[in-house]
């Protein structure tokens with residue numbers, strides 16, 4: 001993943017022009033989902049989501065409503081090459097991650113995620129591609145196929161043997177190896193320093209910058225004291241690794257990874273900056289676009305190259321596109337060339353409303369219309385089983 005596109009983005013043209021209120025936006029999206037897909041494309045919709053969808057869960061977005069970067073300018077994300085090359089970088093990364101994990105672990109999917117579950121049950125959404133690493137999609141709707149484009153924080157992965165380990169178990173190991181940091185974390189959590197009241201302001205990074213009791217400055221935190229465990233699998237295999245590949249895992253008296261080891265480094269199972277998205281993940285995301293007839297873009301400015309290219313692929317296939325995002329979207333004029341001809345929402349929708357309000361309202365309206373057994377144009381399609389039954 002590369003550092004995302006950071007230029008300010010112009011405000012969007014709302015499509016259809018009337019869709020500036022919740023009821024009008026819902027009406028446009030009902031049209032979008034219930035109109036037949038053009039050119040014989042499949043009827044189902046693929047969702048492409050980003051950080052904006054998780055804002056209502058208290059997690060950080062990358063941009064404010066004006067399309068400006070919200071992340072603190074002083075924040076320098078760690079690059080994959082740094083993480084791999086330097087023990088000190090990994091100490092710093094895991095120390096900050098250790099402090100930030102409880103906030104993420106305690107966060108939960110919001111009404112927007114559950115509305116996607118309901119759109120799946122109603123037969124509209126068959127697959128989801130997300131840039132988010134919070135696992136909220138798989139928690140809220142385990143039955144909808146979901147591709148996590150940038151990986152997930154729920155696991156740590158070994159950079160030698162690729163085995164994955166639960167982040168919760170890893171957190172316990174970090175606590176065991178770093179008792180001083182652990183008590184600091186407990187104090188910080190007890191004081192509410194990592195848990196601001198305003199969910200929209202709550203970010204892991206902000207929490208880390210907060211002085212929990214007024215005289216601890218994490219900017220100067222002693223990261224070099226932080227210890228992290230090696231991959232248990234590689235540790236057990238170390239003598240054999242040494243014989244076969246010249247790799248060794250050394251640990252200190254408490255079992256922490258020792259500088260000078262040449263294997264068994266654990267990394268979060270996310271795609272870091274400067275790291276490639278695994279080919280199988282990329283292919284799964286492209287296949288999800290190919291299997292759908294429409295694309296619903298939620299809470300993302302398409303700033304990452306991977307997300308942008310997926311949306312462009314959908315456009316090139318002639319798929320109608322609907323975008324729900326607060327603030328501008330990179331290159332959206334390419335997706336919506338002439339807003340004046342797009343009056344109904346059947347071919348394109350561009351609205352600027354929070355997903356946790358708009359999506360549940362959309363589900364309610366679709367259910368109402370379904371119960372009312374409405375006209376042909378707005379009838380809810382039954383889940384399509386023709387594929388499953390075609391050989392019977």
Ligand SMILES: [Zn+2]
Nearest residue numbers: 158161231234
């Ligand atoms: Zn390993």
